[in-house]
Amino acid sequence: MKTISMNNVHKAFGDNQVLKGVTLGVNSGEIFGLLGPSGSGKTTIINILIRQLTADSGETFTDAESHEIGLMLEQDGLFNRLSVMDNMVVFETIYGLPRARTIEALEKVGLGDAQKTIVDKLSKGMRQRLVLARAVLHKPKILFLDEPTSALDPLTARGIYQLIRQLRDEGSTILLTTHNMEEATHLCDRVVLLHGGKIIEEGDPHEICKKYDAHKTLPDLEGVFVQLTGGKLQ
C-alpha cells in the first residue's frame, strides 16, 4: 500500500497538455523526489495530490486528511504584516497545540530568536524556514515541499536538507519537487524524472546514476537527464 499514488493521470490547461499519463507511488516514510525542468508539471502534480486541482483522467490517492498534510508551496500564504510568532499562533490555535510545540518548531528551523520579526522583513531563507516550521508544526503524516530550497544559499539549503531528513526519521512521508538534480541525488531515497508530461525514469538516485554511467560524464542525475532528453533540459 502506497502512501501517495497516481495512476495514468492526465491534465491539460486549455491546449497545454501538461500531464500525459503520470504514474507514481510514494512509500510510507521515504523522501521522494519529483524531478523535472521548470514548466514540466511538478507543481501541477502536487496541486492534484493535495486536491486543489482535479485531474482530467486517471486515479490519485493521498493517504491523509487535509489537516494531516504539511505544505510548503511556491506561494506561501504567510501573513506578511504579522510577526513570525503571530503567524505560527494562527496555526497553533487551529490545531489546538500548546505553545511549547510552536517554540520547538521555530527553534528547529533556527528562528527561535526571530519570533517578533515581521514576516515582511524576513530574508528569503528565513521566510522559507518559517514556512517549513509552519508545515511541520502539527507533525503531519505527509509533507509536500515544492522547491523547498529554490533561491536559497547553499548553507541555508543544507540546513533545510537536514531538517527534511530528520522529519523522515520521525516518521513523515515527504514528497518534494526540485529542478536541482544534485540536491535530489543527496537528499532523496527515491526519485522520478518528469519530462514531456511523463515519468521517464524512476528509482534510487545513485542506482539511476550508475545505470546511465552518469557520474562519469556530468555530475549525478543531471547527466542522466541530459542523456534521456537529448540535452534539452529547458
Place this chain on the structure above:
Amino acid sequence: MRHFKAIFRKQFLDLFKNIELLMNFIIYPFIAWLMGTLASPNFDGVPPDIAEMLVAGMPNMVLMMATMFAGMGLIPNIASVIAEDIEKKSLRVLSMAGVKPISYLLGVGGVTFLISVFSTFAFGLIADLASARELLIFVAAMLSAVVASIFLGAMIGILARGQQAASGLTMPAAVVLGFGPMLAQFNGTVRTLMTPFYTQQLNAIVDYFVGGPAAAPLWQSFAIIWGNVLVLGILFAVVYRKKALAKRA
C-alpha cells in the same frame, strides 16, 4: 470555535498593522469630529450667524459621514481583506489546515463588525444626539447597515480576481451607497432612486432626528434596511455556495 478564534485574532492583529484598513475606520469619525469642531459657535473667525447655521446642521453632517463610512469605508475594507487572503494563498493554507469557509468569514467579518461598533458609537457621541433614544435608534440602524456592507463586501472579495480587481469592483458600489445619500439631499430624483438602498435609509433616519425634508416613518426605513440585509445575506449565501470559497483558495 478554535478556528474562528484563530482567524479573529489574525484579523485583529492585522488590522493594526494595515494602515489603509485602519484609516478607513478612523478617517470618517475623524472628519465628523473635525466638522463638529469647526461648527463650534466659539470658533475663531466664523461669523456668528454662519456658526449658528453650522451648529444646527451639525448632527446631520456628522451622521452623513456615518453613512459614507458604512458605504465607502466598510465595503472596500472587507472585500480587500478577503481578496488579499485569496490572492496570497493564505486562505488555501488555512483551508488545508481544516478551517471551514464559514469560520474564516465569521472571523474576518467579526473583527470588521467589532471595530464598526466603536466607530458607530464615536459617530453617535460626536453627533451629540438629543436623547439616549435617538442614540439607540442610530446605533441599531448603523449596525444593521454595517452587516449589509459586510455581506456585500465579502461577496465582492470572494468574486474578485485578486485584491486589485476587488478594489475596482467595490468602487461603484461604494460610490452609489456612500455618495448617493448625499446627492439625494439636493436632488429629488436621486432621492427616489436611492430609496431602496440601505445607506439612503440610514440617512433618512438621521433626517428623522433633525426633521429634514426626507423624513419618513422610522419603521419604514428600518424595514428597508433589514430588507437589504436579508437580500444581501441571501445573495452572499448563493455566491458563497456557488463559488465554494475553498475551491477559490
